Amino acid sequence: MLFAEHGVGGTSLQMIAERIxxxxxxxYHQYNTKAEIIRAVAEAELDRLEMVLDEADAEGDAARKRDAVxxxxxxxxxxRRRQVGTLLNDPVIARMYSKDERLLRVLGRLDQLVMGPDAGPGSALETAMLTAAISGAVxxxxxxxxxxxxxRSxxxxxxxRLLSLPV
Amino acid sequence: MLFAEHGVGGTSLQMIAERIxxxxxxxYHQYNTKAEIIRAVAEAELDRLEMVLDEADAEGDAARKRDAVxxxxxxxxxxRRRQVGTLLNDPVIARMYSKDERLLRVLGRLDQLVMGPDAGPGSALETAMLTAAISGAVxxxxxxxxxxxxxRSxxxxxxxRLLSLPV
DNA sequence: GTCTATAGAATGATAGAC
DNA sequence: GTCTATCATTCTATAGAC
Structure with a gap:
């Protein structure tokens, strides 16, 4: 993925066209602006994350949901080592999505699934650290x-261990 | 910092000049190329990290070194929330420093200080996760x-907790 | 849908005056 | 050291032919 190789801001439409x-x-016949392309890529990555959440949510109890997620x-x-990091870390995407309700909703769902239904507001930092640790470590x-x-293992x-769960 | 706002690849010399x-x-009288500027910024960030490691290393025993680091x-x-993330995550810097001996040496020192002198080679992932978790969470x-x-606290x-240490 | 060609602005980098 | 002016190249984006 070009965005992951050169950063979103460092990737030109020329590069994208040549790669394809x-x-x-x-x-430009498919996308009207560069921002539209960025959005499409970010949305596709969010789709993947949401699918993972959906599958986990289909499990029976809270503990199984948590393990599955x-x-x-x-x-x-x-x-998707590079792509996930790009979605969470690239400053161009970060700016674009800092107030995006879908991203916040998906992260909120992740927070709920990981920390359980009785999680307080303080759990956000724990979930943030979790996603940052995973996406950054890879x-x-x-x-x-x-x-x-x-x-993986x-x-x-x-x-x-970070979540104080039995291994 | 502009690199943190727009990414290294998305920051132009025009922007840098205007900001200053x-x-x-x-x-261009101070730096001959854009790569030189990027390098200077990254080195300054590495300097800060190395200073932290130096201070921690001045402690007495391994446990105190670990706590200090x-x-x-x-x-x-x-x-320096944004800057640290840029150093570790920006793809342009990552490519520039993927084989840089100083970065690897500093990260190796960090690994030693955190995991202790008797740490095996498997500790690298744990240290990677640690730095990713911290720099990404902020x-x-x-x-x-x-x-x-x-x-901070x-x-x-x-x-x-991630390191299985008593809180 | 994909192409060539182009517009107008911005890019990294340099020359030369002060 | 900092400026203006400029270079060749690349950028996003559009127009129009096939």
Whole structure:
């Protein structure tokens, strides 16, 4: 993904068109502005996260929902290392979505699923740290070379420890 | 900081010059290329991190070093929320420093100080998660509004939990 | 839908005066 | 050291042919 390679602000429509294999004009036929492209990419990533939440929410009780969402989010982050980090960390997207109600709603749902229905308002920091830890760890210089399956199991273990859950 | 606001790739020399209050030509008198500016900013941030490590290393035993580095890194991240995230997450800097020996050496030192002298190679992921969690949490949408002092104490508490340390 | 061609602004970088 | 002026290139975006 180009946004993850050069940052959103450092990616031009020329690059995007060349990567796809068409001209700029063809890209502009699908999207009217660069902002629209950014939005489409961010929304697609949010779709994936929401699917993970939906699947977890289909579980029976709160504990199973929580376990499912932890595994699901870790899987998503490992599978799409760079993209998840871009969504959460790129300053252009951050500015675009700082007041976006969908992003806040999805993060709120994640918070509820992870921390349980009786979570107070103080749980936000814990959830923030959780998502930051996962999305940041998978692209960290110290971990860049790590194999997917080892990364997955270790991340789940550390996340559970962060949440004071039994491993 | 402009790099934190628009990303490194999305920041132009025009913007930098205007922010300082001079012309582009004046900036080019100090730095020969844009890459040189990026490097200077990243090095300054690394300097700060290394100073924190130096102070922690001056403590007596391993446990005190570890406690000092946790508090120092959290303080640094809260004090410079955006900048720390930029150094660790911006793809342009990441590419520039992916094979930089100084960055790897500093992160290695951090790993040693946090995990102790008897830490195995598996500790890298734990340290990666730690730095990612701290640097990512402080700029997270769910936490952006949080006051500095509360953020500081809560982060230290959660970091210690992540490391299985007594709070 | 995709192309060529182009407009007008912004980009990184340089030359030369003060 | 800082300025104005400029260079070649690239940028976002549009017009119009096929």
């Amino acid at each position: 294999g068409v001209t700029k004009a063809a890209v 932890i595994i699901g989010v870790v899987d998503l982050a490992v599978e 692209i960290h210089p110290l971990v860049a070379h790590q194999k997917d399956d080892i990364l 270790e991340l789940v273990r550390l996340v559970r | 209050g001079v012309t582009k030509a004046a900036v 946790i508090i120092g890194v959290v303080d640094l991240a809260v004090e 700029i997270h949408p769910l936490v952006a509004h949080q006051k500095d002092d509360i953020l 809560e982060l230290v508490r959660l970091v210690r």
